Amino acid sequence: MRNAEFDKEKVLRAAMHAFLTKGYAKTSMQDLKKATGLHPGSIYCAFENKRGLLLAALEQYRLDRSAEFEQFFSASESTLVNLKSYLDNVVAECISCDNTQACLMTKALNEIAEQDEEIQKVISQNLSTLQLAFAEKFEQAKQEKTIGVEKDTGHLARYFLMGIYGLRTFAQTHPQEHELKQLAEQLYQDVLR
Amino acid sequence: MRNAEFDKEKVLRAAMHAFLTKGYAKTSMQDLKKATGLHPGSIYCAFENKRGLLLAALEQYRLDRSAEFEQFFSASESTLVNLKSYLDNVVAECISCDNTQACLMTKALNEIAEQDEEIQKVISQNLSTLQLAFAEKFEQAKQEKTIGVEKDTGHLARYFLMGIYGLRTFAQTHPQEHELKQLAEQLYQDVLR
DNA sequence: CTCTTTCTTGAATGTGCATTCAAGATACTC
DNA sequence: GAGTATCTTGAATGCACATTCAAGAAAGAG
Numbered sequence: 403m404r405n406a407e408f409d410k411e412k413v414l415r416a417a418m419h420a421f422l423t424k425g426y427a428k429t430s431m432q433d434l435k436k437a438t439g440l441h442p443g444s445i446y447c448a449f450e451n452k453r454g455l456l457l458a459a460l461e462q463y464r465l466d467r468s469a470e471f472e473q474f475f476s477a478s479e480s481t482l483v484n485l486k487s488y489l490d491n492v493v494a495e496c497i498s499c500d501n502t503q504a505c506l507m508t509k510a511l512n513e514i515a516e517q518d519e520e521i522q523k524v525i526s527q528n529l530s531t532l533q534l535a536f537a538e539k540f541e542q543a544k545q546e547k548t549i550g551v552e553k554d555t556g557h558l559a560r561y562f563l564m565g566i567y568g569l570r571t572f573a574q575t576h577p578q579e580h581e582l583k584q585l586a587e588q589l590y591q592d593v594l595r
Numbered sequence: 596m597r598n599a600e601f602d603k604e605k606v607l608r609a610a611m612h613a614f615l616t617k618g619y620a621k622t623s624m625q626d627l628k629k630a631t632g633l634h635p636g637s638i639y640c641a642f643e644n645k646r647g648l649l650l651a652a653l654e655q656y657r658l659d660r661s662a663e664f665e666q667f668f669s670a671s672e673s674t675l676v677n678l679k680s681y682l683d684n685v686v687a688e689c690i691s692c693d694n695t696q697a698c699l700m701t702k703a704l705n706e707i708a709e710q711d712e713e714i715q716k717v718i719s720q721n722l723s724t725l726q727l728a729f730a731e732k733f734e735q736a737k738q739e740k741t742i743g744v745e746k747d748t749g750h751l752a753r754y755f756l757m758g759i760y761g762l763r764t765f766a767q768t769h770p771q772e773h774e775l776k777q778l779a780e781q782l783y784q785d786v787l788r
Numbered sequence: 789c790t791c792t793t794t795c796t797t798g799a800a801t802g803t804g805c806a807t808t809c810a811a812g813a814t815a816c817t818c
Numbered sequence: 819g820a821g822t823a824t825c826t827t828g829a830a831t832g833c834a835c836a837t838t839c840a841a842g843a844a845a846g847a848g
Binding site: 598623624625635636639644645 | 836837838845
Binding site: 423425427428501508509511512514516525526529557560561564567571572581584585592 | 616617618620621694701702704705706707708709710718719722723750753754756757758759760761762764765767768769774777778781782785788
């Protein structure tokens with residue numbers, strides 16, 4: 403017997419970074435070897451192939467982002483304040499102009515989902531889960547009486563998510579702090595209204 | 596003497612379609628040959644290389660979208676009504692689930708801009724121009740007194756564009772007519788407010 | 789009709805890549 | 819400490835691809 407030597411989480415986060423920096427197609431096994439420290443054979447042993455590594459990286463990304471989400475909403479503030487913090491964090495990521503802070507889901511969605519049904523499905527599910535999580539938070543805000551009871555929390559979640567997608571895309575060509583903050587502020591206001 | 600036989604616009608639109616369907620990296624010269632009807636040699640003669648073909652396709656896309664934009668705003672309605680028509684058209688494109696109706700600018704932005712400064716620049720310029728065009732339309736609406744004089748038309752344009760980006764991304768995982776129309780409707784209302 | 793110029797053709801080239809695999813290394817078992 | 823099972827290594831493989839190029843075709847000039 404003998405156990406694998408590498409730390410799967412670390413490897414997957416390194417792969418995430420590589421894919422986020424160069425995109426899936428342009429990230430070669432060479433790049434992945436350099437990024438993860440794993441030799442081709444090990445990668446193929448652990449993840450079947452490059453596509454398998456992407457799928458595993460997507461799953462790790464989901465876990466990480468999910469934990470981050472819970473972090474934001476476990477703060478001792480009202481749900482709406484936490485929501486604003488979450489949004490501000492998105493803006494901060496945009497301003498940093500650091501590709502590795504982008505969203506791997508939407509990045510992969512754009513590049514490959516159309517060509518690969520399984521990946522499309524995985525990404526759709528993950529984004530649906532996020533949407534649902536937002537809806538729950540809006541439902542919570544309703545109970546905290548910070549938004550009206552007549553609100554369609556499903557719609558609010560969709561609109562909020564749409565705003566985040568838009569913000570991230572917009573920032574890719576115009577990463578100006580003031581403008582992005584203004585956009586986020588209006589998005590937040592519009593969701594509350 | 597002898598003139599080139601192919602119709603450059605047709606070729607570029609075919610290339611656009613190919614790139615929109617498979618993405619840049621996964622579109623092989625084989626695919627481009629099939630799509631455009633041009634043999635490799637001709638493509639290299641006319642556009643230098645695959646990257647040159649993409650740049651030319653991006654330019655053609657800009658021209659086509661620009662003409663389409665003018666179409667919408669030359670309708671004999673108020674500027675705001677025309678703006679709503681434009682937005683409804685975006686939604687219709689999203690609902691169609693036809694990749695070739697997606698935005699080549701944002702698609703290319705996601706896949707390659709980070710790796711290629713020139714392409715990044717070209718796309719940024721084109722999207723800035725679109726943003727400016729929207730700002731002008733909002734300015735026009737101001738003069739038509741359909742939006743308040745105190746509005747920051749630059750901000751409105753950015754918010755509207757952000758919404759369109761978000762809508763398009765959202766539709767990639769949830770192309771449901773009712774939801775998209777609802778999102779577009781709120782976006783329109785929020786811009787007017 | 790001939791010559792010249794330019795365009796078209798598509799097979800050939802070489803490169804870069806994902807993937808494989810057999811030899812070597814390491815840890816665990818008894 | 820010998821044996822075995824599993825992991826690691828990285829060079830070898832073969833394929834797919836972008837790009838080139840020389841021969842062939844067509845158009846215009848004179």
